[in-house]
Amino acid sequence: MFTGIVEALGEIVALQPSGGDLRVRVKSHGLDLGDVALGDSIATNGVCLTVVELPGDGYWADVSRETLEYTTVGEWKLGSRVNLEKALTPQTRLGGHLVSGHVDGVGEVVSRHADARSERFRLRAPKALAKYIAHKGSICIDGTSLTVNAVDGDEFELNIVPHTLERTVIGGYSTGTRVNLEVDVIARYLERLLLGDKAADSSTGGGIDMAFLAENGFLQR
Structure with missing residues (x-):
C-alpha cells in the first residue's frame, strides 16, 4: 500500500x-x-x-x-x-489516501490553464470508471493523491498547487497526455457490499446499474 x-x-x-x-x-x-x-x-x-x-x-x-x-x-x-x-510502513504519515498501486485504467488530459499560482487540469476517465469519481473525493493520478474539484460526466477537474507541479510529473502534462488512474478503493468495496449476496451472481456483471438500484429500493419507481 x-x-x-x-x-x-x-x-x-x-x-x-x-x-x-x-x-x-x-x-x-x-x-x-x-x-x-x-x-x-x-x-x-x-x-x-x-x-x-x-x-x-x-x-x-x-x-x-x-x-x-x-x-x-x-x-x-x-x-x-x-x-x-x-511502500508505506506503520510509521508513515498518511498524508494522501490509501493507494494500492493497482491501476484501474488510463485517462487523458483534456485541458490545462493557469488559476492564480496553481494550474487547473481537466481530465477524461474511461466511462467505466466515471461512477467512482466524486466531487471532493480522492483519486490517484500517476501515483499522486489528489482531490477532485469538479465532475462533469466522465470528465473531472483538478487544481494543482506549485509544490506538486514542481515535485511530480504533473508539471509536464499537456493536452493529450495519458495518465494512470486509480480510483478510491473504498468506492469499489462499497459497490460490492451494496450487491450483497448478488455479488456472487455472475449475471450482475459484478456492478450496479439503475435497474439494480430500483429493484432494491434505492430509487423510487
Missing part, C-alpha cells in the same frame, strides 16, 4: 522486452533505497512494481502483460520521468 505522496522523481533508463512482457530499469533520483530489499514494492507512476534487482542507483522491475494492457507503462521511453513512492 501507498499514500499517493510522491517522494522523488525517477527516470526510465532501460527497457528490455522479455518473453512478451517487459523488464524496466528505473534510476531513482533522490529516493533513499537504503531500506529497500529485493521483493519490496515501489509505486512507479502509480504502478506497484516489485524490485527484482538493486544496481545501486535505482532498481529493476518486471512488468506483466496485464500491467502493460491497463497502464501507460507500454508508452514509456528512455528518459521518461516517473513519480516514485516506497
Whole structure:
C-alpha cells in the first residue's frame, strides 16, 4: 500500500522486452533505497512494481502483460520521468489516501490553464470508471493523491498547487497526455457490499446499474 505522496522523481533508463512482457530499469533520483530489499514494492507512476534487482542507483522491475494492457507503462521511453513512492510502513504519515498501486485504467488530459499560482487540469476517465469519481473525493493520478474539484460526466477537474507541479510529473502534462488512474478503493468495496449476496451472481456483471438500484429500493419507481 501507498499514500499517493510522491517522494522523488525517477527516470526510465532501460527497457528490455522479455518473453512478451517487459523488464524496466528505473534510476531513482533522490529516493533513499537504503531500506529497500529485493521483493519490496515501489509505486512507479502509480504502478506497484516489485524490485527484482538493486544496481545501486535505482532498481529493476518486471512488468506483466496485464500491467502493460491497463497502464501507460507500454508508452514509456528512455528518459521518461516517473513519480516514485516506497511502500508505506506503520510509521508513515498518511498524508494522501490509501493507494494500492493497482491501476484501474488510463485517462487523458483534456485541458490545462493557469488559476492564480496553481494550474487547473481537466481530465477524461474511461466511462467505466466515471461512477467512482466524486466531487471532493480522492483519486490517484500517476501515483499522486489528489482531490477532485469538479465532475462533469466522465470528465473531472483538478487544481494543482506549485509544490506538486514542481515535485511530480504533473508539471509536464499537456493536452493529450495519458495518465494512470486509480480510483478510491473504498468506492469499489462499497459497490460490492451494496450487491450483497448478488455479488456472487455472475449475471450482475459484478456492478450496479439503475435497474439494480430500483429493484432494491434505492430509487423510487
